Amino acid sequence: MSQRNSFTKSSCGCSIERLIHREDAYIFITGAQKQSDSPAGKSYIAYHIRIGDTETRRRYSEFESFRKALTSLHPALIVPPIPEKHSLVDYATLQSRVKDDLPMVEKRKRMLQTFLNRVAKHPELSQDHVFHRFLESGVVWADVLHSPPLSTLPKNPLQMVLSKQPNVPAYTYNATLSSNLIPTPSAAYQLKQPDPRFEESEKFTFRIANYMSNNLDKSQRKVIRRLGELANDYAELGAVYNGFSLNETGAVANAIEKVGQAVDAAYTETGQMVTSLEGEFAEPIQEHAQFAQIIKQVLKFRHMKHAQVEMIETSLNNKKENLESLLRMENEARRLEEAITRERTIGSNAINVDELNEQDEQVEQEENPYHTATTTTTARPVNNNSWTGTPMRVISAVGHTLQNIIDVNPEATRRNQIGMSKDAMGVLQEALDITKNDLGTISTELQTDLDRFQTEKIQDMRDMLIAYAKIHIRYCQKNLESWQEARAEVEKIPI
DSSP states (O other): OOGGGOOSSOOOOOHHHHHHTSTTOOOEEEEEEEEESSTTSOEEEEEEEEETTEEEEEEHHHHHHHHHHHHHHOTTSOOOOOOOOOOHHHHHHHGGGGGGOHHHHHHHHHHHHHHHHHHHHSTTGGGOHHHHHHHSTTOOHHHHHTSTTGGGOOSSGGGBOOSOBTTBOSSSBOTTTTSTTSOOOOTTOOOSSOOHHHHHHHHHHHHHHHHIIIIIHHHHHHHHHHHHHHHHHHHHHHHHHHHHHTTOOHHHHHHHHHHHHHHHHHHHHHHHHHHHHIIIIIHHHHHHHHHHHHHHHHHHHHHHHHHHHHHHHHHHHHHHHHHHHHHHHHHHHHHHHHHHHHHHHHHHHOOOHHHHHHHHHHHHHHHOTTOOOGGGGSOOOOOOGGGTTHHHHHHHHHHHHHHHHHOSOHHHHHHHHHHHHHHHHHHHHHHHHHHHHHHHHHHHHHHHHHHHHHHHHHHHHHHHHHHHHHHHHHHHHHHHHHHHHHHHHHTTSOO
């Protein structure tokens, strides 16, 4: 089964989706037209999109918001790029003429058409109904942006569930992940247990992105710019030779004119080569330089999700330790209270042994008046009943007084903290389960998409290099023919 027909999730079954998944399906941008929504409104370029018999029009800003919507809905997938915006320098120099720049409009047509077809070939993105709505005729794009699922997306993608889980709606705002208890990771967070596969992917992608942006793309732009300047010089030189031929006669005039025609042909072929290189080599290079940056962002998102999982685990473990500490304090407080209660009970019911001994001696003296108590020669310390259990009561009173200074009701506060800790642990545990499932889904989807992109990139590179060679072969062949004709004419000059 072809990739175009390999459904990975339930399809909506709309007419656009059926068109997209036909074997011969291809999306064309058939034209670009300046238009305005009102007589007094600003004009813009509308691009005509056609798939099958369905046609619609979209402006560049709608392409831009559409791509942003796909990125928000699928942060773990490689969403193809669209042509870049004009730089501030372009707007400063061209101002209002920038929208009438025909080469720029043609370039956008080509690259936007490539973008739409890349999305249509993607096994996941092609099945998103937002994509179908973008291609559908008569659909107001602003209405799509302000309706579900786009209207329910959180600003922070880390607060959205991406995996299919029971009783947890996906691709929408999630209250658990948006709780204040959930820590927010930063891009600088160092993973404790990084995945070696994605670590290597990050290093490779960063290296490729820097090389393509700072070397290959820059050098190719420079070559195309200089070839364009060379074409203009050829045009000027051809006119000079043609004028020069008017000053001569006979075979010399014909030879000079033929050289001028060869130079004119070089101008035409150089211009054609510039156009071909721009569309078949330079633009794909720019596109893959953008792809490298996009993959960096997707890998960064996965890094942030992994960091979120580790930080939630850390917070949950801290809460568990805190709860254990509170429970130990609660148990100690209960044991202390029980000990104080027992001490009070024993103190109030205790029997004074000295009093019992004195009573026994009095009874014995009454019964035997001749008895002398030899044991009374040693003075006994008088034990005051009021001091029974006093040290424990003093310690307890001091402890309670200090606690009351700190907290009016420490027992209620401690039990409240225990309840709050249990609630927080419940939220953190739920968030940990969700984010762990999400991380697994993201890792699987991203690895699959990276493998798919790598295969696609190899095919693109092959096509680009073949096109590059063919363009130069054609350029050399055409120039060879022109200069061979010029040489034959020059050889006719009599000596």
